[in-house]
């Protein structure tokens with residue numbers, strides 16, 4: 479009874495609020511909250527059958543979410559788009575290739591297979607095996623080579639894997655199997671240091687890593703950036719009559735005894751029969767109402783942990799990086815990874831669409847302390863941020879002994895982006911597997927027409943757009959009688 483009274487009070491308060499908004503809201507039988515790739519995908523697929531009965535609400539003025547391509551001059555329609563979020567698809571991601579085909583998105587690959595190098599423990603090298611001497615006692619077979627793969631295979635095949643559920647964290651599992659030295663080697667050789675420093679669940683991470691190990695091998699880039707996928711899906715959805723509401727966040731979702739659900743946005747209150755929530759876990763608790771309350775209190779939701787990620791994109795008058803060639807074989811370098819500075823990893827686009835763009839991603843870091851440090855500097859002292867990035871680039875490229883030295887110039891524009899949760903894992907201590915979470919998300923409130931579609935609810939494919947689209951497909955197949963193959 480107390481529960482009923484509370485929800486009635488909630489309804490009264492919200493309907494009182496509603497009178498301040500537009501009246502006669504849109505006719506939406508199915509409402510999608512969030513216009514990232516997962517939300518726009520559901521709009522496109524549902525639009526084909528339900529047309530204008532489908533509505534999508536996006537809080538920002540553009541679609542795409544963590545797929546976000548920008549121009550040097552945001553006011554202009556000219557000049558290439560470069561990503562401050564997601565950038566590539568891999569050739570084994572069939573889902574993305576099929577989608578590109580369907581939408582007419584052009585995928586291209588770099589003309590040359592460029593190289594990369596790494597700085598760790600005082601050494602620069604393009605060959606990870608050469609770092610072995612800096613990690614005495616590494617449990618590897620010297621004769622077999624490819625030490626990083628050897629260590630990963632131990633993690634996959636160790637008899638300890640059978641007991642992995644009993645390990646309190648990923649770190650504890652890795653250290654048990656390959657020792658602290660193996661843990662440090664793997665952390666330093668990876669450009670994703672967050673994986674090794676956040677308290678992650680060992681079983682979930684290993685399941686992901688084993689699948690990720692098979693994500694193969696060549697990176698492809700969408701002409702116009704990954705938002706070309708989103709624009710293609712939007713166009714198709716609109717051709718079916720789907721209604722898009724931009725710059726209109728959803729503030730609350732409440733059950734409505736008559737219509738199904740009542741939603742309040744920044745502009746209106748309206749009723750709907752079914753709801754697809756395509757916002758990531760970090761954004762979900764910001765939506766009020768009894769529907770979200772019932773979801774976020776569940777253990778599957780509580781088991782998710784977001785990783786803070788920072789990117790810095792910089793434009794220059796001169797493409798100073800063009801002269802960076804490996805001394806040993808004159809190969810172009812497209813990526814450098816460092817433990818020396820908060821740059822963490824830099825990426826020089828090689829695909830034809832961006833090769834002459836005079837813009838590069840100078841920072842890509844999932845190290846929490848670095849993302850926080852740069853976020854602080856970007857607000858309080860952007861010149862200092864530029865200086866730290868410049869110093870880090872000089873350390874990487876001006877005198878490393880493995881590439882032709884180049885003089886790093888100063889940028890004409892710097893864009894810093896902090897992703898409060900760039901991607902998601904399952905926390906240490908959770909009892910849930912990746913499958914538990916994605917199955918739950920497709921139907922988190924049994925008997926109700928509410929589902930979750932976003933990369934964060936698909937930990938088996940975390941950090942990838944194909945993971946977001948898969949989550950959307952799980953939901954469409956489960957709740958909308960679709961039969962979309964993966």
Ligand SMILES: Cc1cc2nc3c(=O)[nH]c(=O)nc-3n(C[C@H](O)[C@H](O)[C@H](O)COP(=O)(O)OP(=O)(O)OC[C@H]3O[C@@H](n4cnc5c(N)ncnc54)[C@H](O)[C@@H]3O)c2cc1C
Pocket residue numbers: 511512513514515516517535536537538541542543544545562563564565566567726727728729756757758761765787789897899900901931932933934941942943944945946
């Ligand atoms: C730095 C970085 C690099 C990446 N690199 C790659 C890559 O190379 N390749 C790749 O495939 N993937 C990459 N990804 C991952 C990819 O960007 C994500 O998997 C994908 O964008 C997730 O899509 P989504 O729809 O689940 O969520 P999101 O993209 O986060 O979209 C959610 C949307 O919901 C909106 N929203 C939130 N709250 C509300 C509300 N209350 N009302 C209305 N709207 C709301 C948001 O504004 C947003 O538009 C990268 C991600 C990051 C951060």
